[in-house]
Amino acid sequence: MTTLAISVKDLSKKYETGFAVSHANFEVPLGTICGFVGPNGAGKTTTIRMLLGLISPTGGSAEILGESINHPEKYLSHVGAMIEGPAFYPALSGAENLKVLATMGGLPIERVDQLIKTVGLEGRGHSKYKTYSLGMKQRLGIAAALLPNPKILILDEPTNGLDPEGIQEVRDLLKRLASEGTTVFVSSHLLSELELISEYIVMLRKGEVVFAGTMETLLLQQQPVILVKTENSKDLEKIVAIAHADGHKATIRSEVAHIEGPADWAGTLNRKAFEAGITLTELAPQLPNLEETFFELTGDRT
Amino acid sequence: MIRVVLAEWRKLRRPTLFLGTLGAALFFTGLTTTFLYLMIDSQRGNSDRGRQVSREVLNLAGGSVYGFASVGGLLGIIALCVFAAQTAQEYTYGTLRNLLVRQPGRVRLLLGKLIAMKIFALFLVLIAAIVSIGISYGLSTKAKVTTDLWFTSAGFHTIGQTLLNVTISVIYFGIVGMVLGLLSRSPISAISIGVLWMLIIENLIGAVKPVTLKWMPGNQLQTIAQGGSTEVSYSHALTLGSIYVLVGAVVAVVLFSRRDVAN
Numbered sequence: 001m002t003t004l005a006i007s008v009k010d011l012s013k014k015y016e017t018g019f020a021v022s023h024a025n026f027e028v029p030l031g032t033i034c035g036f037v038g039p040n041g042a043g044k045t046t047t048i049r050m051l052l053g054l055i056s057p058t059g060g061s062a063e064i065l066g067e068s069i070n071h072p073e074k075y076l077s078h079v080g081a082m083i084e085g086p087a088f089y090p091a092l093s094g095a096e097n098l099k100v101l102a103t104m105g106g107l108p109i110e111r112v113d114q115l116i117k118t119v120g121l122e123g124r125g126h127s128k129y130k131t132y133s134l135g136m137k138q139r140l141g142i143a144a145a146l147l148p149n150p151k152i153l154i155l156d157e158p159t160n161g162l163d164p165e166g167i168q169e170v171r172d173l174l175k176r177l178a179s180e181g182t183t184v185f186v187s188s189h190l191l192s193e194l195e196l197i198s199e200y201i202v203m204l205r206k207g208e209v210v211f212a213g214t215m216e217t218l219l220l221q222q223q224p225v226i227l228v229k230t231e232n233s234k235d236l237e238k239i240v241a242i243a244h245a246d247g248h249k250a251t252i253r254s255e256v257a258h259i260e261g262p263a264d265w266a267g268t269l270n271r272k273a274f275e276a277g278i279t280l281t282e283l284a285p286q287l288p289n290l291e292e293t294f295f296e297l298t299g300d301r302t
Numbered sequence: 303m304i305r306v307v308l309a310e311w312r313k314l315r316r317p318t319l320f321l322g323t324l325g326a327a328l329f330f331t332g333l334t335t336t337f338l339y340l341m342i343d344s345q346r347g348n349s350d351r352g353r354q355v356s357r358e359v360l361n362l363a364g365g366s367v368y369g370f371a372s373v374g375g376l377l378g379i380i381a382l383c384v385f386a387a388q389t390a391q392e393y394t395y396g397t398l399r400n401l402l403v404r405q406p407g408r409v410r411l412l413l414g415k416l417i418a419m420k421i422f423a424l425f426l427v428l429i430a431a432i433v434s435i436g437i438s439y440g441l442s443t444k445a446k447v448t449t450d451l452w453f454t455s456a457g458f459h460t461i462g463q464t465l466l467n468v469t470i471s472v473i474y475f476g477i478v479g480m481v482l483g484l485l486s487r488s489p490i491s492a493i494s495i496g497v498l499w500m501l502i503i504e505n506l507i508g509a510v511k512p513v514t515l516k517w518m519p520g521n522q523l524q525t526i527a528q529g530g531s532t533e534v535s536y537s538h539a540l541t542l543g544s545i546y547v548l549v550g551a552v553v554a555v556v557l558f559s560r561r562d563v564a565n
Contacts, residue, residue, distance in 0.1 A: 049563070083403075
């Protein structure tokens with residue numbers, strides 16, 4: 001019995017214009033929440049589509065629950081997915097849309113009403129899908145993904161269009177599902193959200209995996225940063241010079257000096273700044289976070 | 303397979319689609335059958351393309367379904383539109399990816415959809431037949447048509463035969479629609495191409511070179527519904543129509559099962 005929910009080896013998809021995904025390698029253990037991040041066009045959706053058997057890889061292989069993606073019929077009954085946002089029949093109600101999918105998958109129809117409540121659509125389940133707001137459509141998409149009571153839940157941007165309350169609900173839902181043993185593979189641009197819930201991270205850049213592993217390992221690879229603001233912005237250059245003199249990398253972004261260095265060096269910096277006649281208005285040691293790390297690894301600051 | 307059929311049926315049975323399509327089918331059936339009887343003495347003809355169908359022909363055992371057979375081609379066009387729209391909209395709505403996650407067997411998915419749509423078409427044909435025969439019977443006295451032979455064993459045999467022919471024709475038209483839907487992946491394009499070809503281009507070419515009608519796909523399918531015509535025999539239409547539909551279906555199945563689902 002496999003301990004891996006997803007295993008990807010050298011997986012590639014090449015189009016005439018070039019590689020959408022190039023020799024991707026990563027593994028996602030069972031029962032974890034894995035964030036799948038990368039800038040737009042990095043190949044996240046292409047990878048997800050290959051994992052779901054919707055598009056054929058041009059190279060490499062992958063397994064879901066130990067079954068090759070060449071035979072999606074062997075594992076898709078255990079997989080729930082929402083790809084590139086919700087897609088349903090506008091003229092049918094939300095509940096009827098779910099019933100179409102439940103019937104198609106041979107799943108109990110009774111789950112539909114239960115899931116409508118789970119995702120907070122009670123009272124609107126029998127309204128036509130075309131009358132739904134973006135947030136409601138997103139909730140219905142999550143309900144559809146949960147229909148088979150999946151062992152693996154694959155969600156592509158599940159919080160798009162949701163208000164803060166909705167985002168928190170989705171976060172709690174995913175945490176609960178993971179605690180019950182469901183593996184959650186979720187792509188999102190809300191990196192702070194992913195940082196809160198993910199144990200694993202797979203990071204893509206231009207079709208290539210730039211990191212795959214635990215969140216802890218990822219963040220430990222990165223240097224802590226000290227953010228410094230000065231009363232006089234011209235003094236930032238002097239702060240950078242002090243940092244360089246002590247062997248720390250430093251840059252100025254948006255009138256804030258970003259210095260790579262341990263938190264305990266902040267006291268030394270404060271003293272040296274005082275001696276140089278510089279008044280600091282902010283001195284904030286920061287542990288590396290996913291967002292900073294993402295920008296660092298993907299080089300994407302747009 | 304049965305799960306796909308039932309899932310597809312959930313979509314097809316919605317009132318706007320089911321009743322709307324039925325309404326269109328009954329409108330054309332009623333119109334064609336009514337004209338056949340009310341304009342029986344008209345110099346401009348009482349059937350398609352200005353043809354004259356005489357009282358003597360309608361008095362025969364097959365008189366009850368003459369109107370129904372004449373409208374077979376139009377019922378086919380309706381089926382083409384419904385099958386094309388139901389297939390192509392899976393691409394435009396992006397719902398195909400959801401369906402394939404729940405039913406990864408692509409050929410099974412396609413066949414299930416086809417069977418559900420065939421059942422839908424069968425309903426359409428049966429109701430249209432009942433309405434057409436009813437109108438024919440109701441207007442027969444006014445048109446001075448004798449119905450004595452209509453409900454004899456020969457008459458019932460003709461009704462059964464016509465029902466079968468129209469059903470084959472309508473399903474073939476539907477499959478053409480489905481193939482166009484799969485190839486174009488757009489309901490508007492699929493319906494436009496299908497209707498434009500079947501109703502306009504074929505007739506224009508046929509008007510210029512009548513001999514081409516013997517080879518035109520739309521004309522073969524229409525001829526199947528009519529049980530043969532003066533220009534094309536029933537067996538020729540059935541054989542050639544089946545070949546066209548089979549080739550189209552094979553191409554569509556191969557494409558559908560291999561093509562990436564990227565929308």
